[in-house]
Amino acid sequence: MHKPATQLVHAGKPRTGIRAVNPPLERGSTFLFDTVADLEAGKKARLQPGNVFYGRLGTPNAYEFEDAVSALEGGAYSLSVPSGLAACVLPVLTFARPGDRILVTDTVYDPARGSFSSFFARNGIEVAYFDPRIGAGIKELMTDNTRLVYLESPGSLTFELHDIPAIAQAAHAQGAIVVCDNTYATGFFHQALALGADIVAQAATKYIIGHSDGMLGVVTCKDADTYRAMKEASNWVGHGVAPDIVWMAQRGLRTLPVRLQRHHENGLELARWLEGRSEIARVLHPGLPSHPDHAIWQRDFTGATGLFTVQLDTTDKAQAVKFVEALHLFGLGFSWGGYESLALMADAAEARSATEWSDPRILVRLHAGLEDAGDLIADLEQALDAAFARNGD
Ligand SMILES: *Cc1c(COP(=O)(O)O)cnc(C)c1O
Numbered sequence: 001m002h003k004p005a006t007q008l009v010h011a012g013k014p015r016t017g018i019r020a021v022n023p024p025l026e027r028g029s030t031f032l033f034d035t036v037a038d039l040e041a042g043k044k045a046r047l048q049p050g051n052v053f054y055g056r057l058g059t060p061n062a063y064e065f066e067d068a069v070s071a072l073e074g075g076a077y078s079l080s081v082p083s084g085l086a087a088c089v090l091p092v093l094t095f096a097r098p099g100d101r102i103l104v105t106d107t108v109y110d111p112a113r114g115s116f117s118s119f120f121a122r123n124g125i126e127v128a129y130f131d132p133r134i135g136a137g138i139k140e141l142m143t144d145n146t147r148l149v150y151l152e153s154p155g156s157l158t159f160e161l162h163d164i165p166a167i168a169q170a171a172h173a174q175g176a177i178v179v180c181d182n183t184y185a186t187g188f189f190h191q192a193l194a195l196g197a198d199i200v201a202q203a204a205t206k207y208i209i210g211h212s213d214g215m216l217g218v219v220t221c222k223d224a225d226t227y228r229a230m231k232e233a234s235n236w237v238g239h240g241v242a243p244d245i246v247w248m249a250q251r252g253l254r255t256l257p258v259r260l261q262r263h264h265e266n267g268l269e270l271a272r273w274l275e276g277r278s279e280i281a282r283v284l285h286p287g288l289p290s291h292p293d294h295a296i297w298q299r300d301f302t303g304a305t306g307l308f309t310v311q312l313d314t315t316d317k318a319q320a321v322k323f324v325e326a327l328h329l330f331g332l333g334f335s336w337g338g339y340e341s342l343a344l345m346a347d348a349a350e351a352r353s354a355t356e357w358s359d360p361r362i363l364v365r366l367h368a369g370l371e372d373a374g375d376l377i378a379d380l381e382q383a384l385d386a387a388f389a390r391n392g393d
Pocket residue numbers: 083084085086088109152156181183184202203204205206215216217335
């Protein structure tokens with residue numbers, strides 16, 4: 001078995017003859033069959049992985065991309081869906097029935113919380129949130145109707161890590177399915193399936209596409225029944241992905257390891273520098289020894305990517321605005337995972353219900369892009385100076 005970086009360069013159906021290095025883009029809604037028997041066989045196999053039948057149910061580019069993601073995550077089957085959020089909700093859509101209960105980490109990506117608390121709760125699914133650091137204590141929350149446990153490690157905005165093996169053991173003892181959003185690290189730095197998750201969901205929008213120019217989600221699982229059930233549900237709600245987008249995502253996968261390594265190095269360098277600044281109250285980065293879950297990071301992760309949060313030593317919003325607006329190399333925008341650096345003011349108190357975030361000092365989430373780390377640090381320095389300069393200093 002080759003190492004992940006080798007697999008990602010070579011993944012995809014082998015083609016023969018004189019051919020392009022990367023699988024070419026093939027657009028298609030309708031696919032033609034030579035005989036009626038072939039067409040009927042295609043229809044019968046429409047939920048099978050790799051079967052080309054109708055554009056919505058899978059195209060050659062989608063299958064090539066999905067095979068590569070399965071290699072990345074150490075899973076058996078992957079299914080692409082139109083966005084990362086679609087990937088987050090698909091396992092719940094597939095497996096939770098009215099009357100079932102799902103347990104969701106309190107640091108879940110906020111739009112997914114919206115889907116769980118509004119859409120699914122409205123449709124008869126009981127949703128309970130838990131402290132991301134609950135570990136084996138999740139046993140206390142398991143009830144007979146608990147169908148699914150939803151994780152995200154590290155958590156959005158505040159970067160708490162889960163003890164996935166401990167949580168998965170307790171969930172599996174009750175027959176619940178464990179889903180983990182692995183967008184932050186991808187399988188390259190964090191093998192959530194091997195740690196005990198049954199399904200990995202992720203936004204390929206972020207590091208996989210890597211250039212902030214496409215939306216795509218993907219789920220990965222270990223067995224054919226789970227794949228078929230998710231593919232059927234995905235079809236029920238009419239999901240389909242454009243071959244163009246999965247083609248871009250496949251292209252992104254080829255260079256994912258080198259980009260992630262650079263994001264990791266830049267992110268850590270910025271985080272260490274920021275930790276030494278008096279204007280910064282705290283740096284929330286799981287790769288720093290000061291992070292409360294650093295031991296889990298050392299055990300379960302092989303890298304940290306470029307995303308982390310700093311807490312400014314101020315509660316003055318105007319001062320925080322001054323800081324982020326003074327940055328030249330960090331764009332102000334949502335999402336992350338592209339080659340560019342980003343800064344976003346964030347509110348951790350607003351997006352949680354099972355845990356408290358009472359420290360009012362302002363959080364800024366940073367994404368370290370692929371720029372030169374020294375240039376990024378110089379930019380942060382001038383922006384901190386601009387925002388925190390006091391009269392007479
Ligand atoms: C961005 C993000 C998503 C959603 O992805 P989209 O493609 O924007 O829908 C899901 N989970 C996490 C952790 C994210 O950061």
